[in-house]
Each structure stands twice: as structure tokens, then as C-alpha cells.
Amino acid sequence: MGVAFVLDGRSVTVEPPTPLTSLAQVLRETLLLTGTKLACGEGFCGSCTVHLDGEPVLACLTPIALVDGRAVATVEGLEPDGHWSALQQAMAERDAVQCGMCFPGMLMTLTAFLRDEAEAGRAVTADSVRAALTGNVCRCTGYQAIVEATLDAAFDAAASIPGPEART
Amino acid sequence: MTAEVLRATSAVEAVSLIGERGAVPLAGATWVMRAPLRGEPHADAYVALTGVDELGEIVRDGASITIGACVSHDALAAALCREPSLRGLWDAAATSATPAVRRMATVGGALGAAGFRSSDLLPALLALGAEVQLMPSPGERRGLPLEDYLRRHDERGQALVCAVRVPAAGRASAHRRLCMRRGGGDYPVAIISVAVSASGELRVGAGSVGVTPRRWHGLERALTDGAREPEAVRAAAEAAIDELEPRDGVQAPAWYRGHVAVDLAVAAIGEVS
Numbered sequence: 364m365g366v367a368f369v370l371d372g373r374s375v376t377v378e379p380p381t382p383l384t385s386l387a388q389v390l391r392e393t394l395l396l397t398g399t400k401l402a403c404g405e406g407f408c409g410s411c412t413v414h415l416d417g418e419p420v421l422a423c424l425t426p427i428a429l430v431d432g433r434a435v436a437t438v439e440g441l442e443p444d445g446h447w448s449a450l451q452q453a454m455a456e457r458d459a460v461q462c463g464m465c466f467p468g469m470l471m472t473l474t475a476f477l478r479d480e481a482e483a484g485r486a487v488t489a490d491s492v493r494a495a496l497t498g499n500v501c502r503c504t505g506y507q508a509i510v511e512a513t514l515d516a517a518f519d520a521a522a523s524i525p526g527p528e529a530r531t
Numbered sequence: 532m533t534a535e536v537l538r539a540t541s542a543v544e545a546v547s548l549i550g551e552r553g554a555v556p557l558a559g560a561t562w563v564m565r566a567p568l569r570g571e572p573h574a575d576a577y578v579a580l581t582g583v584d585e586l587g588e589i590v591r592d593g594a595s596i597t598i599g600a601c602v603s604h605d606a607l608a609a610a611l612c613r614e615p616s617l618r619g620l621w622d623a624a625a626t627s628a629t630p631a632v633r634r635m636a637t638v639g640g641a642l643g644a645a646g647f648r649s650s651d652l653l654p655a656l657l658a659l660g661a662e663v664q665l666m667p668s669p670g671e672r673r674g675l676p677l678e679d680y681l682r683r684h685d686e687r688g689q690a691l692v693c694a695v696r697v698p699a700a701g702r703a704s705a706h707r708r709l710c711m712r713r714g715g716g717d718y719p720v721a722i723i724s725v726a727v728s729a730s731g732e733l734r735v736g737a738g739s740v741g742v743t744p745r746r747w748h749g750l751e752r753a754l755t756d757g758a759r760e761p762e763a764v765r766a767a768a769e770a771a772i773d774e775l776e777p778r779d780g781v782q783a784p785a786w787y788r789g790h791v792a793v794d795l796a797v798a799a800i801g802e803v804s
Contacts, residue, residue: 381533381534382533382535382536382577383534383536383563383564383573383577385564404568405565406561406565406631406632407629409629409631412631418634419630419631419634420631420634420635421561421631421632421635423564424560424561424564424565424632424635425560425564425635426536426563426564428536428579429536429560429579429581472630472631494630495630497629497630498628498629498630498631498632
């Protein structure tokens, strides 16, 4: 069973072990994109968050069969031209990264969050950032720097942060 | 044996595959994908409903709202934000689980996930008197009160859940839940949903307290006379708590779930009274 989809802007076809193999497994073990982390494996921690047709979803709970014909964006796709996004830059400047296990999921969640808030014309606040991160657990408990970096990015004049793919 | 994922483009086709191949409906997949973690085997065949457009619709007909089985929690919350009488259902859809799960998990999944104790949607739908719209065989449709559907476990897996129909007007509703983690994201210790009709009829749904979501008939009966001051509600809820059969669990012991359920009932009924 071949599954064809667009991955970070390029077309790929994979032959997964089963149709219910998770997208996270396929990304890591077949496509060797290990930026997407597989931690809890049951949808609680958010470390496997990727974008599916532009929306953040949990790759550990997404069967590869349901990805056929769709667009997937991973943390690797946030810098297609080798340059960090404004959000990644803000995270670096705030020294927000700790062990790094949760961080790719945080970036994918917050990239979509900032895009959606900008599109809706809503102000980004510390509370709204924390609400967006409800499903992204950091066991280093380093949320504060992540929240502050996200606010930095939101207030940056260049922070109409584009997603790595067009929304469909 | 490797599970097979079949595709349907219509509800009729999906029902045919359920009947002919024994396929299990697959939409958001958040429950199905965790089957191995629950020690359950995957089914031999699933039928993906993501290509069935008719199951993803929300239709208003004035007196009611019909919510397609493939509508996600997130989409439901977005659709209900201007429906004051469905505030309880909006709260349930907008606050359950985590944002990513809410984008994936569907209304039909909540109904089909037998054994899931902590659904937010089911207590809210029970309180609102929702009806499940089923397709037991290709082209045949019938409605069943949600409360009956939840009792008839044999109905699950044999008929396709197409939608839930919710009376849309003339009532006030509220939804209260308590998670152990600040900001939510984990399974609630207890969930209480309530709705009061214009004539004063009270309906209460409970989730996460016992092993299945259910109506709280004992509390409803105790409050039929309209005396819904907090003290009266608390006394009635404490007297009727055994009906919910609070369960022990990793998150909380039974006695604590019972206490929380009482507090949530007082708060929720206070909100709509």
C-alpha cells in the first residue's frame, strides 16, 4: 500500500508496514526526519506535533493511511531556505530550549498559533500562548522563556509568521 | 494480521463496508490508534470516513442543530460560539483534551468509543436531550435517544453513526469539569453538564465519575420542584451521588470524584438557574 503526500513542500510516496502505522513512525523511521519526537505515544505530550493540511495534529495518533493525498509539514520544514523563522530566532535569543524533546512540537504548535492569531487580528497575550500550549508538555518546566519568546515573535514587525506550507 | 483501511465516499458506501467487511468506522483515529495501549487488538478492517462530506456538515433547521459524525470538537466549538442555548456543548467541545486532539477527535468518535469514561461531549449531549441518527443498513435511517444508544452496546459497531441532533433553542446549559493539571489537558476527575428548558425541566449529564457517561436521574428528580438554591442542590447531589457509582482510578479515588461531582453540580446548576 503506497501512501503519497506532500512533505515539507515535496512529493513523497512511502510503503508503511501497516495502514495504521503512525505518521510519527513513518517520519522518523522511514523518512529519517527525527525532528518530530515520539515521546508518550498517546496524544498527551504534544512532542510529535506536525501540521496536516496546515493544522497542528498529533503525528503519533495519525494513521498514515489518512495522510494519503494531504500536505504534511514538520519542524524541518520551518527553515526550508536554511534560515530560522522569526519564532525560532526569538526562541534562540531567549535561550528557551532546554532538553529539546518537547521543543519541535512547541514550535509547530506556536507557528500555527501565531499565524492564526495574525490572520484573525487578535492580540497575542501570555495567557493565550499558554492556552495554545495546553497540549505541549515540557518536563524541564521551561515554559516561561518559551512564552516570552513567543510574545517577542508576535510583537516583532516581521512576525506575520508564515507556515511552512500553504493552508489548504 | 495487518489491519486494512478501506475508503468510503458516502455514508451508504460506508455502511455497506461495515456490513459486508465488518469494517469499523475510522475518522479522527485518536481512540483507534491507542487500542494497543489499552491492550485491545486492532480490527481487521476499518472504513475511513474522512472522504464522506455529508458526515462533516452542521445543519440548522431552526428547532434543532444536526451535527455530522465527522465534525471535530474544534469545528463544533467554532460553529456554536453564537448559540447561547448551547453554551454547555460549546464549553465541552472547546475545553476537552488539548487543542491538537480537539482538531482531530470527532463527535462520532465520542459516541463510538465504548469504554472511554471521560468524554466531555457525551454528558453535554445527554443534558441537551440529543438524538443519535443512525444508518443501520444502506439508505435506512433512524433516530435513537443518546441515552438509549449508550445503554445498547450492541448497537455500536453495527450501525453507522451519521449525526447527532440537538434541540437548539429555549434552554440554558452549562458544562463544568475539573482536571488535576492547571489549564487542563488531562482526563477530568469529574464532568457535569446541565440544561434547563424554558419550562424549568432540568437534565443532568455526568462523565468521568463512573465507568460510563450517564444521566443523573436521581438529582434531576430531587430538583423537579424548582428549589435550586445551592444548599438544596448540594444536599440533593450528596444524597444521589451513589447513582453515579464513583470509581477509583490513578488520578483520584472514588470518594474524591464524588465530592468533585457534587461541587460541579452546584456550580453548573447555579449557572443556569
